[in-house]
Amino acid sequence: MKIAVLGSTGQTGRLLVTQALARGHEVIALARTPARLSDLATGALRVVRADTNEPSTVLAALEGADVVVSGLGITKKQDPSVLVDGARLLASAAPRVVWLSSLGLGATEGALGKVNGALLKRVLRHEWDAKGVAGRAVNSAGGTVVYAGPLTNKPYEGGGRLVSAGTFKPRMMPPMAPRAGVATLMLNEAEDARFAGEDVITLFGHR
Template sequence: MQLTVLGATGPTGQQVVQQALAAGHRITALVRDPARLPQRDDDRVTVVVGDATSRTDVEKALHGSDALISALGPGKDFKSTLATQSTGPVLEAAATAGVQRLVWLSALGAGTSGQRQSRIQASASKLLMSKLMADKGTADDTIARSDLAWTIALPVMLGNGSATGTYKALPLDSGTTRNGGKLSRADLADALLAAATTNKWTRQRIILTH
């Protein structure tokens, strides 16, 4: 498959790119700085220089793609509004480019999903990242109202480490159990790819945890 990846130079995006190439897929990466993309000279990777908040740039990156994976993250900016800034351009570009499959990385704690966080992580999110989580929640709701075949990924706290394949994918509306702990970015990338390359979890918000 031809997959467009937003946030390809970030820690999660890099896991997505590496695993996608290993699985035989081709990648189009929308990046602001190509020098930060280790795979920029790989024949299987098409690099489009631009910004995820630009509809024109996203549309260009979606040309010929079968699915879009957004692995955009705020970095260390706990007041980032990148999620809402990119949502509109992504949805408009996907509609214009005729790409139906969208896998959108959010976080457990975004919007009302905080009710499914462990109490410790929910308290930390409220104390340190309330603006960020509110912004992500607004973006998630916008995605969910779209006509695309979307999946919204809601991972618990992330860490580095190898892929285990033992993570759980739980529909957000499947119960009231709180979830905590840590998920490796490698396992998160595996889940994002599984969603993008199949019909798994279509039009669902999925909690990813161990």
């Protein structure tokens, strides 16, 4: 497959790139600063300067891609409209999208219970509404929105799975999510489209 990665220079995005290459896919890495991926030079990787603030650059980069996986995120200093614009752009132009979001937001609001949900809303108020809008845009185009709990850099030892958001029972403590495992599950979904058009949650371990 030819997989395009949006947000490719972030911690999760970079894992999406390296894991997709390891699986033997061709990869188009969309980056505002392509030099940040210079150490990954390989014939199967094409790094393209692209910015959601410049839609034409993203559209050109997506040409020929079979699917787009997005690890796009923002800092508190960035305008959250970046998320909305990016999701809408992919929804309108990409053949299929696998989009990363945060557990407790958007379609999974309430998944962490009332108390933790309210706390999460205070912590993530900067991007709360934007992530909800972005997720709906991806869903409407038949894409998969992957909701992950707090991301960690712990090694991924397998055992991860995606579950439909509708089957997830609210819990007080959010399920932690190793970035490498999240990337693995997103690429699995990119390959088999098992949850196309759905909201799913990452789970790791036996719970």
